[in-house]
Amino acid sequence: MDNRQAMGSWLSGPRAAMEEAGADFGYRGEQLGLPEEGPGSIARPGRRLGALAVDWGLCLLIAYGLIADSYHQAAQVWAPLILLVLLVLTLGTVGSTPGKRLFGLRVVALETRRVNPLRALLRTALFFLAIPALVWDRDGRGLHDRLAGTVEVRI
Numbered sequence: 001m002d003n004r005q006a007m008g009s010w011l012s013g014p015r016a017a018m019e020e021a022g023a024d025f026g027y028r029g030e031q032l033g034l035p036e037e038g039p040g041s042i043a044r045p046g047r048r049l050g051a052l053a054v055d056w057g058l059c060l061l062i063a064y065g066l067i068a069d070s071y072h073q074a075a076q077v078w079a080p081l082i083l084l085v086l087l088v089l090t091l092g093t094v095g096s097t098p099g100k101r102l103f104g105l106r107v108v109a110l111e112t113r114r115v116n117p118l119r120a121l122l123r124t125a126l127f128f129l130a131i132p133a134l135v136w137d138r139d140g141r142g143l144h145d146r147l148a149g150t151v152e153v154r155i
Contacts, residue, residue: 025138028041028042028138028139028140029041029042029139029140029151030139031139032110032139032151034151034153038154039153039154039155040153040154041153041154042139042140042141042151042152042153042154043105043140043152043153043154044140045140047103047104047105047154048103048105048152050099050103051097051099051100051102051103051105052099053099054098054099054102054103055083055086055087055097055098055099055100056079056083058086058098058099059079059080059082059083059086060074060075060079062078062079062082063075063077063078063079063082064079080128084124084128086098087120087123087124087127088117088120088121088124091107091115091120091123091124092115092116092117092118092119092120092121093117095107095108095114095115096155100152101155104154104155105152105153105154105155106152106153106154106155107120107123107145107150107151107152107153108150108151108153109149109150110149110150110151111149115150119148119149119150122147122148123144123145123147123148123150126143126144126147126148127142127144129144131143132144132147139151
C-alpha cells in the first residue's frame with residue numbers, strides 16, 4: 001500500500017478499505033438469510049426516510065386539520081403522539097405504515113415474519129429515543145430493529 005492509498009482510504013471509509021485488503025463482508029442481509037435484491041431484501045435508507053417523511057406529513061396534516069388550532073401546537077404536541085399511535089397500531093397489525101406501503105416496505109420479525117403489537121410497541125419506543133434508530137449495523141438495521149428482533153424489507 002503506497003502513501004496515497006493509505007492517506008485516501010478515509011474517504012471511502014473503513015469498510016471499503018477492508019474490502020480492498022481482501023475482507024469479504026457479503027451483501028446486506030446475507031447473515032439474516034435475506035435475498036440480495038428484490039422482494040424480501042433489506043430496505044435501503046432512502047426509502048426508509050421517504051416513508052418516514054410521508055408518515056410525518058400525514059400526522060402533521062391530521063394534527064393541524066383535526067385537533068390543533070395552530071401549526072406550532074400541531075407540530076410540537078399532537079403530531080408526535082399521532083405518529084406514535086400510527087406506528088404501534090399499523091406495524092403491530094399489518095406490518096407497514098401508509099408511508100412504508102407507498103414506498104414498498106414492510107417490517108417483519110426475523111423468526112415469525114409477523115410483528116406482534118408488543119414487538120411493535122418496543123420498536124416504536126426505541127425509535128422515539130432517536131439514538132437507536134441512528135446506530136446501524138453492517139446489515140443496515142437500526143439498533144431499534146435489532147433489539148426488537150425485526151427487519152425492514154422491500155415488498
